[in-house]
């Protein structure tokens with residue numbers, strides 16, 4: 525049995541690890557007992573992401589199996605998490621974002637009557653197929669959660685429109701900005717680059733079949749300009765053959781998933797980002813790095829309002845014309861470089877920890 529007031533944090537993937545690491549540290553700073561449970565959805569990457577924050581998981585459920593369907597992962601994750609929760613009876617369970625692990629954690633906790641706090645609550649694309657399964661997962665988690673930590677006023681408005689009462693929502697900023705600031709403060713000064721860096725990442729499930737060849741083709745054409753370097757860390761969830769056309773380009777560098785600090789160092793020095801990632805849109809916006817979002821939509825209108833990102837869809841021609849403009853027109857590029865605080869101010873985890881402290885103790889933290 526864990527001590528009264530213990531908080532169990534369920535983490536499946538790399539982005540959950542990055543976005544929950546500041547929360548683990550903030551809860552510990554308030555002397556709240558925390559246990560970190562990895563589901564193993566990203567077997568190596570979640571551990572890799574926690575390490576720079578000095579966090580080791582208390583348990584790893586190792587749930588991934590080759591060829592496992594989403595339904596099977598969901599079923600096995602609910603089962604395994606429920607067993608752990610029943611044994612340890614934490615006072616709260618925290619899940620983050622929109623993964624299958626987060627949904628399974630919320631279902632398991634709810635079934636055992638343990639309240640769920642949802643970090644990064646209220647993001648919506650309003651299309652259950654885009655991104656899939658993430659929009660479905662986060663919508664369902666909202667029905668299961670007791671406390672909703674919305675990163676922005678826009679996310680809060682989405683939750684209110686779904687009937688979530690105001691007192692169950694706290695607008696905190698996104699914890700990714702906390703992780704970013706903490707990491708930037710540990711980095712050495714960036715070395716000067718001979719050529720401008722185009723940093724790209726790709727992994728969205730709904731993009732894999734049809735859109736990836738177009739996006740990779742566009743990246744190969746950009747790399748062949750001769751005046752930029754293209755850097756693309758692979759995502760282990762993507763079939764390796766997806767990247768093959770880029771392997772022939774001398775100016776394109778395909779690398780294994782990068783440790784978070786190394787990735788942030790590359791991002792901070794990038795001239796242009798091309799990505800289907802959610803978290804990287806947020807980090808690039810906080811840094812003021814122009815970003816082309818290779819999706820049909822974004823559930824982060826804040827990065828568009830901030831002027832740091834454009835949604836360009838996944839056709840090669842659209843990606844190329846937007847990238848060419850930003851690489852060839854300094855004014856167009858400059859107009860997208862204002863670092864934004866709309867995503868967060870770096871204090872989200874502290875707000876989350878204080879609210880949970882108050883929920884657990886019935887009074888605010890004495891230092892509040």
Ligand SMILES: CC(=O)N[C@@H]1[C@@H](OP(=O)(O)OP(=O)(O)OC[C@H]2O[C@@H](n3ccc(=O)[nH]c3=O)[C@H](O)[C@@H]2O)O[C@H](CO)[C@@H](O)[C@@H]1O
Pocket residue numbers: 537538539540542543573620621622623626644647655658700725727757758780781782783784785787788800801802803804807
């Ligand atoms: C639909 C959607 O938007 N869903 C998001 C999704 O995650 P995502 O799309 O952000 O996922 P990725 O792109 O894999 O991760 C990005 C992170 O990884 C770091 N990074 C990257 C490459 C590398 O080589 N080394 C690294 O360290 C990088 O700096 C960044 O922090 O799930 C999250 C969890 O619930 C949600 O929060 C979030 O809504």
